[in-house]
Amino acid sequence: MAETLRPDLAVIAQNITPGSRVLDIGCGDGRLMAELVARHGVDARGLEIDPALVERCVARGLSVVQGDADSDLADYPDKAFDYAILSQTLQTAARPDRMLDELLRVGRQAFVSFPNFAHWRTRSALMLGGRMPVTRALPVSWYETKNIHHVTIADFRELVAAKGVRVERSWFFSGGHEIGPPAVNWRAEFALLQLSR
Amino acid sequence: MPPVIASKSLTLSRALSLDSGQALSDVQIAFETYGELAEDRSNAILVCHALTGDQYVASNHPITGKPGWWERMVGPGKVVDTNRFHVICANVIGSCMGSTGPVSDAIDGQPYAMRFPVITIRDMVRGLVGLLDELGIERLHTVIGGSMGGMQALSLAANWPERAARVLAIATTARHSAQNIAFHEVGRQAIMADPNWRGGDYYGSEAAPDAGLAVARMAAHITYLSEEGLTEKFGRNLQDRDTKSFGFDADFQVESYLRYQGSGFTQRFDANSYLYITRAMDYFDLAEEHGGRLANAFAGSRARFCVISFDSDWLYPTAESRHIVHALNAAGAPVSFVELSAPFGHDSFLLDVPALDRVMKGFIDG
Numbered sequence: 336m337a338e339t340l341r342p343d344l345a346v347i348a349q350n351i352t353p354g355s356r357v358l359d360i361g362c363g364d365g366r367l368m369a370e371l372v373a374r375h376g377v378d379a380r381g382l383e384i385d386p387a388l389v390e391r392c393v394a395r396g397l398s399v400v401q402g403d404a405d406s407d408l409a410d411y412p413d414k415a416f417d418y419a420i421l422s423q424t425l426q427t428a429a430r431p432d433r434m435l436d437e438l439l440r441v442g443r444q445a446f447v448s449f450p451n452f453a454h455w456r457t458r459s460a461l462m463l464g465g466r467m468p469v470t471r472a473l474p475v476s477w478y479e480t481k482n483i484h485h486v487t488i489a490d491f492r493e494l495v496a497a498k499g500v501r502v503e504r505s506w507f508f509s510g511g512h513e514i515g516p517p518a519v520n521w522r523a524e525f526a527l528l529q530l531s532r
Numbered sequence: 533m534p535p536v537i538a539s540k541s542l543t544l545s546r547a548l549s550l551d552s553g554q555a556l557s558d559v560q561i562a563f564e565t566y567g568e569l570a571e572d573r574s575n576a577i578l579v580c581h582a583l584t585g586d587q588y589v590a591s592n593h594p595i596t597g598k599p600g601w602w603e604r605m606v607g608p609g610k611v612v613d614t615n616r617f618h619v620i621c622a623n624v625i626g627s628c629m630g631s632t633g634p635v636s637d638a639i640d641g642q643p644y645a646m647r648f649p650v651i652t653i654r655d656m657v658r659g660l661v662g663l664l665d666e667l668g669i670e671r672l673h674t675v676i677g678g679s680m681g682g683m684q685a686l687s688l689a690a691n692w693p694e695r696a697a698r699v700l701a702i703a704t705t706a707r708h709s710a711q712n713i714a715f716h717e718v719g720r721q722a723i724m725a726d727p728n729w730r731g732g733d734y735y736g737s738e739a740a741p742d743a744g745l746a747v748a749r750m751a752a753h754i755t756y757l758s759e760e761g762l763t764e765k766f767g768r769n770l771q772d773r774d775t776k777s778f779g780f781d782a783d784f785q786v787e788s789y790l791r792y793q794g795s796g797f798t799q800r801f802d803a804n805s806y807l808y809i810t811r812a813m814d815y816f817d818l819a820e821e822h823g824g825r826l827a828n829a830f831a832g833s834r835a836r837f838c839v840i841s842f843d844s845d846w847l848y849p850t851a852e853s854r855h856i857v858h859a860l861n862a863a864g865a866p867v868s869f870v871e872l873s874a875p876f877g878h879d880s881f882l883l884d885v886p887a888l889d890r891v892m893k894g895f896i897d898g
Contacts, residue, residue, distance in 0.1 A: 391867070
């Protein structure tokens, strides 16, 4: 695949057991799925709300269903997948907590990535500028962003702990690169967590 | 009454055991093919036609002279590319374009008429599978169908899971709803209320139940279009007049259009066939055939599926397609689904919807 994967997707691709069954929720144009199928022999399925993107997925030979992650995950049986992937979509969910439950119902494990609202750029935009942040990680103005549930790494960890969900591994990113764990709630633009129940 | 049309045709060597418990022997299947069959027979695509369709998917209709019903999709260099694929389209049993149906002669040399056994969608597919057997095609590259054709594609996938590698079901449903059955019953009653119907024994007589068949077609035709499409095409426009006639002529363009559709239909279709095929569609419930659970229907399938619906289709709305997709997901089958936006209602699958071309091409080639 000539396309370069976004860093969180590249990490997911490296950490999925070859030959496993994967559901990519909010799969977009199918970039990650195509990589998983071609290089990792994965049985990949996708869920995507935008019909134009579904069309592109089908055109590249992927199995993608047009649907809304908020309601249509209910259509999938329990533990139908080894992994459920939710990349940069959690913050757009009507109820991120319920979506997390659904992820770990349909998948034995889940990969969840999201923009960290506690990144120092976001904090300073809000604290010093007094405005809702428009940053590299959150490039859209408050009135048209799809991100309706802004979340920080600390918040997400708290939710996960409250649900009794285990964090298998976590990765953090800034400026398109993976960064080390110290003070990630300040330093990371994005977080990726591998979860299981 | 339409004449029997000589396209390619063969007689199945085995009798069909029908869902009704009856058997149908010496079954004739009329079909058309386009493109070369590869030596390894791996490039065959079966296109299944809808209620009033026929085998002339990409060639001129012998009665109307009109182009094939899906010429925009099937042909050299088209979405279903006959330069690469061997495309087969066969007239379903029960129909009237050369395959065995009520118009065919029974063993006593007289037309079956209403003595023809009531058939199901699965029986139609039995006929198609019989044809594939005769042609030596074990596994289709793809089976494609819209509307009733989609029901056949799903039935093939459920009952003969080894026979198709890809299943493309468009604007269709896994079961006929009460509303679907209700509309069909209006059509059937219109035919049977026509004094020329004579209990179905009109083949030797001077007049066929054309008036009834035309009304059936008019009612059905409305269900194939969207309100938006009708409004856009006709609105309240008057037909060849400036004022209302205060009578019962076709004052409105939409009335004139429906009358034209109705009477044109009687030139090419048999009223008894219309009764039998609508009955088969009404009996269709793929879940019922498989213990009441639709996912069971696809449990043995190894095919890839693509399900497509249209947002303006109120005959087989998107919810019906989602129901199929849900079952395929539950069965673990690889499935793609997309709801396309098009203004033409149920008939969108036959009309110019570029996104449909792209999705179909992607699925067939992918």
